[in-house]
Amino acid sequence: MKLFANLSIRAKLTAVISLLFWTVSIFIFIFFPARQRDQANEGLIRQTKTLARTTAQWVGQHGSIQDDDARHQALDHADDDDLLLYVVILDTQENVVEAINRPTAEKVDYRSTDDPLGADPGICKAYAHIISGDEIIGTVYIGLSTKEVLAQMEDIQTSIAIISLIIFLIGVVTVIAVSTVITNPLRNMVETVEQIASGDYVTRANVSSQDEVGHLAFSFNQMVGNLKNAYDELENANSTLEQRVSDRTKELNEEINERRRIEDALRESESRQRAVLSALPDLMLLRDGKGIYSPDPVLLIPPGDLKTDMTREQYAWSLMARFEPHFDTALARGEVQVQEYSIPFIDMTRYFEARIAPCGVDQTVTIVRDITERNEAQSQLTLQSAALEAAANAIVILDNEGKIIWVNPSYTELTGYSFDEVYGRDIRQFDVDPEDNNVQKLMWDTITAGKVWHGELVRRKKNGSTYYEEQTVTPVRDQLGGISQYIAIKSDISERKKIEQSLIAAKESVEAADKLKDAFIANISHGIRTPLYIMIGYLNHISSELKAGLNEEQDKYFGFVFESADRLTKSIDLILDISRLQTGNIEFQNVEISLRKVIEDQILEIKSLAEKKNLSLAFDNQLGDVRIRADEGFLAKSLQSLLENAVKFTRKGYVEVRLYIRDTGEISIDIEDTGVGISEDYQSKMFQITTPANDVPGHAFEGVGLGLALVRRYLEQVGGRIIVKSARGVGSIFTITLPEQLIVSKENVPQVSKFVRKEKITQPLPQPDDGRKLPNLLVIEDDADTRQFMKITLRKHYNVYTAEGVGDANEIVMNRDVQIVIADVSLGGEESGLDFVSDIRKIPRYSKIPVIAVTAHAFASDRDRCLAAGCNRYFSKPVDHAVLLRTMEELLAGVI
CATH class of the missing domain: 3.30.450.20 (PAS domain)
Structure with a gap:
């Protein structure tokens, strides 16, 4: 609307009249043809339907659709219509009986008559049923062309367009005429007003008519005359006033300039004073x-x-x-x-x-x-200066080039140089050891990068002697962040260096002594175990040979000897393991193992002792085949020690092992017995090396008291722990807890009842068939007595071939078909039994031969070395003869 208001009068008139004529033209052009088209379409549809009905009636009057004359007359009647495109007559079975232009009818789908004009352009469709009496005997489908109607509509639209154009041209002419008559006088008035506005008060408006515009022009001219008179009077008064103003303005300008000069001077003086005071x-x-x-x-x-x-x-x-x-x-x-x-x-x-x-x-x-x-700063500075002067450590301050600018008295006392002697000298002049060049470079690279350096250097004193110096150098930055000085704090560590060297020498001496002690213990172990093995073996052999002729008393004697020998062997093992744990000269071989199998193996080891005492022995496994990473040898010894104690201190009842997992994710192994129990006083010291069980009143049992100490030491190494819950007369529960980090995998199984697995644990192993051919056994042993003993005790079960060293063994395996090997780890020659095992595994026919390793050293690491070299089993001397035979049978049978 704002845009329309800004238009000229001619433009407004033109717009209004043009809109009126355009509206009329559009109405005529759009709505009139549409109405004519609708009326024409309705007439065509009525015509088509009427033709269909009359044709159907024509055929129906003859009573039969099969009457050829009737059909032909009906089609001739229909064909008289100039608009006819096709006629199709169907019987009640939808079969075509007669047709005109049948192809055309089928092409446009003549049966689709729901929309007479919409389905196919250019065709109007209709149908009618043929009725004879009250019965429908057929159907007539007729299609008429719409082209004539469309042509008539095009003529009408052309006429309407011409009429609309004529109306529009009339409107344009009318707009021009009206605007010219109305707007020309108004334009003349506007031009006159613009001239007067520019200062031309002489111009007058042209009065050419006596209508409203003429009266307006006459009144306007009178107004302009009066305005001219008033303007002349105002011009005269203005001229006089301007002269007065000019004179007064000149006077005021002079006063203002003088005042401004004074104010500027005062402002400048005040500004200077304010700047001085502000600064x-x-x-x-x-x-x-x-x-x-x-x-x-x-x-x-x-x-x-x-x-x-x-x-x-x-x-x-x-x-x-x-x-x-x-x-x-x-x-x-x-x-x-x-x-x-x-x-x-x-x-x-x-x-x-x-x-x-x-x-x-x-x-x-x-x-x-x-x-x-x-x-305060002065007091602090005085205090700090006094502290630096009195400091026990030597303090040196350097400039950023490394030159000395201050030292304290302790520096003079340390080096012999006074302040005057070192002032301005480069600190690097006092370096001594050329090997310190790398250290010096590292120090300067560090401190020039703005970091603190701490290290040791060799320096020279004034008297020429050298000393070890521990030094800390700290960069000092100025306000711009650059390094301005370095502060070095020094101390003489020569005495400490001497002590360190003494300690290193002492440590090396102790390590050498530890090695000698290990070698000594190993030699003692070897020296004791080998004859002990032979003694026990021969006693076992004699006992077996004389078993039928021994009375009960004599059989007990042999039992006492075997138990004492077994206790002696285990005591040697414990002493050796504790010694190596205390010195730290032991490496734990943490490998993936089956915890279930380790527990079951130890239960089998203790089975015979439990059966002798008529004790129930059970394993409650709530975890299935859980696999952990641990040292199998030490874990087995820990479980063996606890199981032996449980059986040893239990006179009647049971010993049960439980394997389960805690809420914390840790693995726990409970070993519960119904034995004599442990007093509260003894529980606090039972894991100490020097506390054997027979030190406790009422415990008349054998032992050197090292088993529990070994268990705790090993568990501490792997992050585990052991606790005991017991009381005198009610039994004990020892709980081993292993950290969750040791778990590799676990297979959860339902909880097993307390004594379900007892039969499985205690059932005997399969015995060899006595009627079979004896297997060939190779025994590699450097001790002649041991070789002889092995040959005597094993000849009933095997064809025994013995070798003193690796060379003899290689000759035997090349010339004999050996089925199993027993090899001593330590042989007299340059090669060990493990070297032989590694070599024989490379021979295709012996790549999977069972090999049992035996040794008299019995270190925890020996077992892992043997298994890594390719051995199937490992035993430390003395070997239980029955266990050895059973293991050999299992290896040959493929049970293991």
Whole structure:
């Protein structure tokens, strides 16, 4: 609407009249043809339906659709219509009986008559049933062309378009005529007004008619005449006023310029004073000759609670009274007077410095500065300087080029150089050891990068001697972040170096002694185990040979000997393991193992002892085949020790092992017995090496007291723990807990009842068939007595071939078909039994031959070395003969 309002009158008239004519033309052009088209279509549809009905009636009057004459007459009647496209007559079975232009009818799908004009352009469709009497005997389908109707509509639209164009042209002409008659006088008025607005008061509007526009022009001309007279009078008055204003303005400009000059001078002076005062961090106080102060002296007292009865104003004037003599002195002498004073506040006392200077003839200016922090810094600096001077360590300050700029007395005491002797010298001049060059370079690279360096160097003293120096160098940065100095703190560590060297030598001596001790223990173990093995073996052999002829008393004697030998063997093992654990000369071989199998193996080991005492032995496995990473040898010894104690200290009842997992994810193994129990006093020291079980009153059992100590030491190594719950007379529960980190995988199974697995654990192993051919056994042993013993005790079960060393063994395996091998680890020659095992595994026919390793050293690491070399089983001497035979049978049978 705003845009329309800004248009000229001619444009507005043109727009309104054009819109009117366009509206009429569009109405005629759109709505009239549409109505004519609808009427024509309706007429065509009625015509088509009427033709279909008359044709159907024509055929129906003859009573039969099969009457050829009737059909032909009906088709001739229909064909008289000029618009006819096709006629199709169907019987009641939808079969075509007669047709005109059948292809055309089928092409346009003549049966689709729901929309007479919409389905196929250019065709109007209709149908009618043929009725004879009350019965429908067929159907007539007729299609008429719509082209004639469309042609008529096109003619009508062309006529309407011509009429609309004529109406539009008439409208344009009318707009031009009307706008010309109305707008020309108005345009003349506008031009006249624009000239008058530009200052031409002579021009008048042209009065060419007596209508409203003419009257407007006449009144306008009168108004312009009056306006011209008033303008002339105003021009005269304005000229006079301008002269007066000009004169007064000149006078005012001169006054303003003078005032501005004075203000600029005052502003510049004030600015200089403000800049001086702003640049001063202190308070300035002026005093004139009459004793008047500016500003108020109370400003000398900072805000705060004074530790005095006076107010700030009272205290300020008391200060002025103290300064009065110094004001006079400054004026009289023309010199600055300096006075220091303090003001006590509740939280602290602040210190100030007042500098009183003469200013003019009788004026003084006093500048007051707070020097509290300066005094504190000075005190701190004095304290630090005294601390540096008194420091026991030598302290050196270097510039950023490494030159000495200060040393403390301790440096002189350390090196013999005084401050004057080292001032300005490069610190690197005092280096001695050329091997320290790399250390020096590292130090300077570190400190020049802004980092602290700490290390050791060799330095030279003034007397030429050298010493070891421990030094810490710290860079000091300036306000811009650059390194300005280095502070080096030094101390003489020569004495400490001597002690360290002594300790290193002592450590090496101890390590050598440990190695000698290990070798000594190993040799003793080998020396004891080998004859012990032979003794036990022969006793076992004799016992077996004489079994039928021994009475009960003699059989007990043999039992005592076997038990004592077994106790002696285990004591040697424990002493050896504890010794190596204490010295730290032991490496745990943590490999993936089956915890279930380790537990079951140890239960089988203790089975015979439990059966002798008529004890129930059970394994409650709640975890299935859980696999962990641990040292199988030490874990087996730990379980063996606990199981042996449980059976040994239980006279009747049962021993049960439970394997389960805690809520924390840790694995727990409970070993519960119904034995004699453990007193509370003994529980606190039972894991100590020096506390055997027979030290406890009421425990008349054998043992050296090392088993539990070994268990705890091993568990500590793997992050586990052992706890005991017991009381005298009610049995004990030892619980081993292993950390979750040791678990590799686990196979959960339902909980097994307490004694379900007892039969499986205690059932005998399969016995060899005595009727079979004896297998060939190779025994590699450097000790002649042991070779002889092995041959005697094993000849009933095997064809035994013996070899003293690797060379003899290689000859046997090449010339004989060996089925199983027993090899001693330590042989007399350069090659060991494990070397032989590694070599034989490379021969295709012996790549899977069963090999059993035996040794008299019995270190925990021996077992892992043997298994890694390719051995199937490992035994430490003395070997239980029955266990050895059973293991050999299992290996040959493929059970293991």
